[in-house]
Structure formats: structure tokens, C-alpha cells
Amino acid sequence: MINHGFKAVQIGASAWAAEALKGTLPASVFSRSTECHNQDKVSMGTIAARDALRVLELSEQVAAATLLAALQGVHLRDDPLPAPLTAMVATLREDFAPVGEDRALDGELRHCLTRIRSRHWPLYVS
Numbered sequence: 001m002i003n004h005g006f007k008a009v010q011i012g013a014s015a016w017a018a019e020a021l022k023g024t025l026p027a028s029v030f031s032r033s034t035e036c037h038n039q040d041k042v043s044m045g046t047i048a049a050r051d052a053l054r055v056l057e058l059s060e061q062v063a064a065a066t067l068l069a070a071l072q073g074v075h076l077r078d079d080p081l082p083a084p085l086t087a088m089v090a091t092l093r094e095d096f097a098p099v100g101e102d103r104a105l106d107g108e109l110r111h112c113l114t115r116i117r118s119r120h121w122p123l124y125v126s
Helices: 007-022 045-076 083-093 106-117
Strands: none
Touching (some): 007 045, 045 083
């Protein structure tokens, strides 16, 4: 085959996961004493909060990539799916077409991310 399918998406998801892991280091290990050691530690709470938010954003990106890759996998299989999955696949197909020929997927990934963040699908517990 001359097409790459989801290869770039997988590489991106791997990079996002690695960045998220890096962001889980405890912020306290980077604290420095200040004012000639008069102040023992500088609060790292705000930095830790920003790091946590970034880790959540990256996790959402990985979830979007995984969802679209799973949808592609469903497209490639021949076995029938259980009814709830069939309904979800039909809903996803309204926004996301299967990948046959290589195409840019960044717009679809962003759209999927928007759908995740807005809780678009009926699988969230209120």
C-alpha cells in the first residue's frame, strides 16, 4: 500500500502521551529557596495546577485520536457489532468518514476534541 492510514495520528498520540507523562512530575521538585534561604520554599501550586490542566488537555487529544482510530478499525472489520456500538458508530460516521486515501486529519481530530469537550455523545453520566 502507498497510504499511511493512521500512522501520523499514532505518532502524534504517542508524543501527546509522552508530554503528558512529563507533566506529571511533582512541581515541588523544582522549588527553589529564595531570599538567601530566608524563604524555605516557593509555592508551586499554581504551576502544578497549570501542569494538571495541560495533562488533561493532552489526555483529551489522545482520547480523540484513539476514538477515531477505533472507528477506522470498526470500518475495516467484517464482524457485526452489538447494537449499542452500531448506534455509536452511526453517530460518529455523521462527522468522521473512514480513511481510504491519505488526507490531513488535523481538522477531524480538532472536531472530535470539540465533541468530547462538549459531551456531544449520549454516553456521559450527568
